[in-house]
Amino acid sequence: METIALIIDNKKISCPPGTSILEAAQQNGIKIPTLCYHPDLKPFGACRLCLVEDENTGRLMASCVTPVAPNMSIRTDSPDIKRHRRNIVRLMMAEHPESCIVCNKGNRCQLRAIAAQLGIGETKLYSMPNYKPLEQANEFIVRDLSKCILCGKCIRADHELVVVGAIDYNHRGFISRPATVHEQPLEKSNCIFCGTCVSLCPTGALSPKTEYYVGTPERESRSVCGFCGVGCSVTMGVVGDQIAEVSPSHVRTSVNGSTLCVRGHFPHEFLKAERLTQPLLRKDGEPAPASWEESLEIVSTRILDIRKQYGPQSVAFIGSSECNNEEAYLFQKIARVLVETNNVDNPRAAYTQAVLRRIDEKTNGRCRKNPLARLENGDAVFILNADPGEMNTVASFYLKRGSRKGVSLVMANPVRTELTAFSSAFLEIRPQSEFELIKGIGALLYEEQATENGCASPEMQQRSLFSDTDLDKVCQAAGVNMDSLKQAANVLRGKKVSVVTGDEIMLAENGAETVNALLELMAMTQSLGKEDTGFYVLAKACNETGAYDMGLLPDALPGRQLLSDDSARKHWEDTWKVRLSPDQGLSAVRMIEEAEKGNLKALYILRENPFEILPDPDRVRKALENLDFMVVQDIFPGELTEMADVVLPGAAFFEKGGSFTNMEGRIQVFEPVVSPPGEARQDWEILGHLTAKLGHSEPYDSVEKIKQEIARVIPMYSEDGRTYGDWIR
Amino acid sequence: MSKIRTQLMLCGGTGCSATSPAVREVFEKELERQGLSEEVQIVETGCNGFCTLGPVMLVQPEGIFYQKIKPKDVPEIVEEHLLKGRPVEKLFYVEPASEETIPTMNEIPFFSHQMLRVMRNKGLIDPEVIDDYIARDGYFGAAKALQEMTPGQIIEEMKISGLRGRGGAGFPTGLKWEFASKSPGDIKYVLCNADEGDPGAFMDRSILEADPHAVLEGMIIAARAINSHKGYIYARTEYPLAIRRLTIAIQQAREYGLLGEDILGTGFDFDIEIYEGAGAFVCGEETALMRSIEGKRGMPRPRPPFPAQKGLWEKPTILNNVETLANVPQIILNGGEWYSGVGTETSKGTKVFALSGDVNNIGLVEVPMGISLRTIVFDIGGGIPNKKEFKAVQLGGPSGGCVPEQHLDIPVDYEEIAKVGAIMGSGGMIVMDENTCMVDMARFFMDFIQDESCGKCTPCREGTRRLLEILNRICEGKGKPGDIEDLEELSSVIKESALCGLGQTGPNPVLSTLRYFRDEYEAHIYEKRCPAKRCVALLKFEIDPDLCSKCGACFRHCPAEAITWKKKDVAVIQKDKCIKCMTCFEKCKFGAIF
């Protein structure tokens, strides 16, 4: 590869052409101060702090926007450079309000840090503060544009990263500011409050609105956001034992980079909500505080008693797609190995997992890895009945960025969404007409392919799904006109197609066929299992994929293996040294039915709310009342905990260690940021104790131990047979 | 056609256009009345250049030059001159110094020191008639370039000519074209910068108004040189006449097959569109101009990549200003050698200046490179009016600098002018007399620059604002020790660290006035005195009894009735009533008020 050799601060350096001087310096450990530069944003050259000097020519240049050239001899800290930097910061400071002491940005203010580095105290210029009204009416972002230094990061974040278009510069020169149209407050603009700008702002001009604390958090720790299936990497600022603020972790290899969404960035409600802080035991009809020892003892004895009395089928386990992998694995293991029942489910993600299973079956597991980056850099994307902006906001950023870069989006949805404006073709389809629609598009593309390749091609003949489709019927069924159908097909023609869809396609009776049809469409366009395409299923909960992988299902075993598959079952019997029933366990809906009938006696609910996700809450309530014994392990008190015989207080995602597998198939490991409140414990720890009580010989005394077991027994979670890495192998 | 014996070349340039339509109307009536309509043709020309005397008219073929024509003079001209052949002497030009009457244009010193290349057609053709242009060898250069020359030969000829960008920076035009021609790509653009934004400059406007086809022809040749098929003229929307004439010219050129597809049957396609700038000085900067055509905020972006590699819509682009392009046809027609025969070692050809300010002959002048500034100001410009002293001449507008008396003998040459701290610039040349306060002048330019700063980079946005703040304080009598040093320090930062040309040259007015008129700054700061009596805050609004002629002019004109005066008495200003409107300063012929 061609490289360019140059000298920076007397150090010989070589780097690829096109590298900026700043990047070259940074890669070699040479620090240059910057304010407007950010690796995720296009270089801008506005603040001029990164000036360097070429000794050969004496020319000064902004290193962030100047590419390296052969034989440059760069000084990053000559006396002239330092003098200019000092003056530039002086100019900024003279315009800045003198409110450092009460500023939310506190010690993280980059302007202040640079001023301190350069030794600037008093500017010796008349103070010329550029007062702008403080804006803090909305509940997320405080804007104090008096402190703005016009680095343009917020505007570039808005335009380049999240592609919203809420702000741009207004006016010109000294009075120019990042502004909404007519300088209206943010809530009147189309700002989505993702907060990406806030985390990039180098000064106190943009800060998160927080009720807990003003200032600099005591420490910061990384975690993975648990509010949806994207799995954003976040940095949490901690004060005492409280999360004071959340921001994107700005790790380039993470899903989200510098972006985040309103839920992840500003989880005020979540953090403020009242928590369960100690185990509760029902005594004389009323929940009363109890010790962990006593509570777990009761849980294990009652479950074992009921099993003994009524058989394993009388006990059931409802888990959640919000559980992390370690909890999910342990939970189903408790059910299958220690209670010997397949009655285990995670009902929230039932439809999503159904789609995933269909894909897995059809492709023999070749489509498990779907990096979102492909949406940004591919050819075309077909979005079918899904609203990424609402469900997985950060994923929608990829789509919007892609659209701006020239990726063609074709969207078929019963309603218009934010992405409609980014689509090359939009089809407003009737609900549950997805299958017909794909057939229509497939047929239009198939005709072409058939004529091009000659009808005799055996591959074509196999694609019989599309071969004789009545297009008029398609249009009628989907409620679209022929022209727009053809337009959609034209956009996709000749391109590699990725698919984005959600669980709603499974609402139709022929949902499974819809998935097949989508796979056929991808296969026909030579897009299936390719390096630059993907089949994306939106995931509302943070670990829908992981819950499936861990076998938190009545008919599947860990590692995406079917319970009905004899050899798979045999494998797990050998692994766990137990006998497994080949009979499918109860699904959550069936559990309720069996509880109604009185067949189900004991139910253990981990981090799930059946009233929310199962139909007919009244019926669910009656069924649950019918149980002999109910354990609820959760973090918030509510109707369910009121009804439970035993309540076990667990931990929120940032209070525990473990891993999530996101919608891409990426496995992300995280450590606890803070401890759970009061006597609450990490959920794996509670389950670990329980396994011991239920008679498991090996103690699960660390999350690491569970991880190792998963890596050992589930091949797709092991990397070189050791621990699992970032991606499913 | 054959009957026409006389042409009346009436100036219709912006400077004259306030009054010339009325004059034309009376001419039409009178010619009709005298039965001369068939023989005498009225031609509305572009700017003649001698704006001070407007409206002006040249009678062809005799070359009689009339000035300051009023509608009531017209019957006399028609009756006496056109009918009886006796030119009207009272409308002839009178040389202010010698009081000599000069009847023909070419003998007037204002014109005789000039050398017309770019403006060779001014006042001689009807800019709205393409045949007039063609009759004076118009489009011959384009024909030659398209039919007989390869792009390489065109570029070579341009390089030989030594033509440098007339927009101000002086980059060799041939070299610029060569870079763009070597950039790979099928789509390339030729842009003409007609966004003449320097306050006090009107060269480009006048060229466009007087000879729009010359610019189009230059663009066609440039297009051929870099193989571009699409051009834009980015013109100030404040120049409606220029835009109208360009529009007509483009239309006519298309009709004649000189624009559009298959130009002159050579198979070469090129067309031009006019894009009206919306008024932002920074859009004179090339990258900002391109952003503006793309429909964006005109904020400059860092170079590299240079426009020759990635310009308009990321395609290779060349941008030349109006005057540069208007030079091109003759270079191609007469050869680069011919062109470079005039000028100095590094600056070839001619340069157009817009001469204005405190000078007798305000107008547009084209001079050979190498001529001295003194010749321009005192011979062509006719010196300073009202017997006042010359103080300095400002070159290059807000990005330029001023040249004081002691350097007036330097030649017009990019490098020589730069040596004394000014720039050639696009051609604004403002003469300043003893009543001009140089601190106020610097403040004026800084006010302009900071207002026009796009705001992107810190040094320009904050720095120019800060310079203005300091200058304002000095002019208001609130200057303090250290201000001059701050001005110098901040100027050097802005100059060396700003992103674009506008910012980098922004402090020039401060640096150049400090260089030659530091004493005026010091008088303002330490003595709270404005030597030029211009800074209102430093004026006392008192009357010097020794100078007062007791005429009462100030008393009569004071709108605030703040002056008391009786015949044969010295006037007195009552300070509590004075609103400092400066009317008395204007009316006092004796400089008695201070």
Next chain:
Amino acid sequence: MDEEILTEEALILNDIRSHLTTFEKERGNLIPILQMIQEKHAYIPREAIKLVAEYLEIPVCEVYGVATFYNQFRFHPPGKYPIKVCLGTACHVRSGDIILENFERKLEIKEGETTPDREFSIERVACVGCCALAPVAIVGETVHGHMAPSKVEGLLLRIRIEKEKQEREKLTISGNN
């Protein structure tokens, strides 16, 4: 008054809507479209920004950013007699700023503002290219050269008289009918 402006704006918006379609939906047409609005209506109403953004399918904040960047665009209706005072260099050398101050003082508004009766507005403009006539003020389309502080009052008076005359004529005409 406010209501009057509102109905006026509604009419303007309808007019803008009908003219938008003559432009192709290209980003490069943004400034020409804004110029069309400015030229036809002398200012750009708030809602028009949105209209243009929707038409060109670009974020409304970017339209606003562009509109506020350039000097040409105004966001408030100007007076019936817009006064532009040239502050080009030649005019400054001949005290154009003092002319501006005198207009401001006489009309009791600052540059960029409109008198409450919406008769006059004052604007400063960069060079208009009539340097020979410096200092220059432009009222409507008419250039007034060689301005002086003492001429400001007379100029305004002339406009007022002119207007009164026109109104009387109107009255006479309608009286005759």
